[in-house]
Amino acid sequence: MKNLNEVVTDLKIGVLQGDLDSRIAGIAYDSRNVETDYLFVCIEGFTDDGHNYIEEAIDSGATALLVEKEVEVDSEVTVIKTDDTRLGLAEVSAAFYDYPSRELKVVGVTGTNGKTTNTYLIESILKKAGYKLGLIGTIKNKVSDQTFDSQRTTPEALDINKLLAQMIDKGVTHVVMEVSSHALDLNRVAKIDFDVAIFTNITQDHLDFHDSFSEYLAAKKKLFSSLKDSSEKTAIINIDDPHSDEFLEAANSKVLTYGIEKDANLKAKDITISPTGVEFGLESTIGEMELDLNITGLFNVYNTLSAIGAGLSLGVDLDEIKAGLEEIQGIAGRFEIIEEAQDFGVIVDYAHTPDSLRNILETAHDFVEGRIIVVFGCGGDRDKDKRPIMGQVAVELGDFAVVTSDNPRSEEPAEIIADIEVGIKEKDKIKGEDCDYIIIEDRAEAINYGIESAQPDDLVFIVGKGHETYQTFKDKTIPFDDREVARRSLAKIRGE
Template sequence: MRRLTDLLKNIYGAQVQGDLTVQIEGLAYDSRKVQPGFAFICIEGYKTDGHLFAQNAVENGATVIIAEKPVTVPSSVTVVTVEDTREALAYMGAAFYDYPGDKLNIIGVTGTNGKTTTTHLIENILVKAGKKVGLIGTIKNKIIDRVLPVTNTTPESLDLQALLAEMVDAGVDYAVMEVSSHALELNRVAGCEYDQAIFTNITQDHLDFHETMDNYLAAKQKLFINLGKNSRKSRNKYGIINIDDSKGQSFLEVTHGQVITYGIQSAADVRAEKIDLRSDGVSFTAVTPRGSVDLKLNLTGLFNVYNSLAAVASGLGENIALPVIKEALEEVKGVPGRMEKVEAGQPFAVLVDYAHTPDGLENVLSAAREFTKGRLITVFGCGGDRDRTKRPIMGEVSAKLSDFTVLTSDNPRSESPAEILRDIEEGVKPIIGPEKYTVIEDRKEAIRHALNMARAGDVVVIAGKGHETYQIVGTKVLPFDDREVAMEILKEKFS
């Protein structure tokens, strides 16, 4: 329970009608979750507007309404008008849960690609160093060993603060989290004080939301701009930046923390030399300000060299010894849905990957090409109700890097799968003829076609959905796991 005045202390310009001293039993941004004594925060979403449900919230027991615009509720209800209810939700949530982020070391990873793998690698380093770790991301949320369900890459601010509070109660030392551009733009992480901000890379994605690459970049940079500002913690802050990325320098210029750069091509603080890419992993020497260390990882692809360099830099920022970092990184067998192998005794390789951006697909196919002795066969599609402009670009990437491409449905959502496939084809047709690609809308049949045509020495990459266990068609969420589907087909074929 908290007094309303205490919850509003970091929200400037709030206009209050009613009792500021009222005691708040809980917070909610969904009127159906309101209980007696709650404050209801009206959030304007994409499908509906929380302001329309203020009266419903009152009927369910809300004694306070936080709004951006006028609402009609009984005069006995306190109404607080703020400029931005999303920001208010974040700061009120932090205050309600007694600022759990101040009691944790928080490491945030942002970028178009590599967030999930990088957070998993950092988690393993911290655990190896004897720390208790919480993980927040695309695949799962974890509190030490307890796995929790995921709805967004970065949870809504109130849910995030509740999760961080659970971590504090469990004795967690570090929270390692993926920080999406949506979360930064929508103030989901406002009220969180980060101790490390890590930038992996930036390439085209989410332009359905951000509209321009400049807006997308500006959203990512917020994590670095806010690093160390108005700090409530007495510890060093680190901005860890992929300086090889074309936008890396811009992140370096805006961060307030101490900078650690990493890369392969540049004279970075942490860099990789003597890189040896293989089908079963990658070896390289990590050169750091504290000495060099030879690493032999079970992850393959040049992009995973970058991910592991980011993790090395993060470990160094936390004063973890290089031998501990080495042991932790070499123990990681893989990350679900990231270049994940499907093995059923077949004489060719099958890899499932989450790559759903032009750069992500290029990285995965380039990595696979390094160890493909026969043909590289790619199965992929693009999601509906998302950035349409990347579809032909991804088609072009697959056409250029694959020997054969099977275009198929991904998560079409409310869009016509056939129209999405036509968009992708616009990038394929100028590059290759009809003998080098096919279109099979049914994803299971598309995977079956690729596996049936594969021969010894070939590599089949099934891209786009990775760890996902569902397919969104219209408003339905249907069970579908690329890994399970591929395994089922392979067992039929090779049992």
């Protein structure tokens, strides 16, 4: 337990009633998680408002409330007011768990694409160097050898600090974390003391949440301005990205650049891409080395360079970095090859932005001898502007497209598909001929159709959901795994 006055010590507050002398056993931002002697933080969300659940929290045992609105409470609980309870949640969570990020080496990875792959590459490097690791990200969270399901790319501030405290208890020394623009904008990582910050790239995404691309860009830059001026902290920046100058300017720390086209501290040369891997040479001020990796694509050369930068920033030598990288055998749902002895390729990938779709399709052109069949859709309740662009990219770089559902969420699947089709028809006008595509709303049927249409040497690309094992509709969420559906379809072809 902690004294309430210790927990709110960093906050600018006003005490509306009660005092700060009480003891706090825990913190909750969801009234359903409140227990005896808890501090309940009232957060105004996008669909609900925690201030409406004060009575439920008190009934469950809350002895203190943190609010950002004037409230009337018919109880003897302590009520504290602050300007921003989202920031307040970050402050009280860090204080309650004794600022755990200060006891760890924390690497934060942000960017539109590549965050998950980066974290897994860095994890492999640091494990090879003998460190005990924690991981927070899209696919899963890990506390040393324990694995937990992930609900979002970057958890809420309370959940992050709780995870970090658990990691310290388990002897973890280094943590690698995906940092989303939502997390930065909503102050989920406001009190996390990052040692290394990585910028992968930035293209259109999440404009359903951010009002403009410039706001999306500003959110990403917060990670680098948070480093503060320190010789012990490092910003690792993709110098080839068109917006790299803005991230360089935002960085309040040492800077390490990486790239392929421009001069950089870490530069790749002599790149050879195959269906199952990539080879390249590293040029750096530290030294040179040759790498032969089990992940493919030019985009993964960039991911590898930034992971190398993280390793070097944390004192890992090049030999251990090389060994850690070359042990990676692939990452779930990221250019994941589905091999069932068929005579054509099947790959599942998480690509869900125009840029990531373009990247994987351009990589496929380097090795596919036959046609490229693209099975894809777009998520509901997300940036609608990217839907027609995704359609254009699919028919520009693919030979045949199967347009289907992704996670429609609260939207009608047919309406999302219609938005995608606008871009395909626009591409028709540009080309002066009809693009080759079909619409199959049911995703399982679409995957089956793509695989049944494949001829020897073709490649069926199933994109958008990657590692996900569910599909979310307006009224239900069902088990659904692109990889398992593909395997069943391949088994059917074999007559099994």
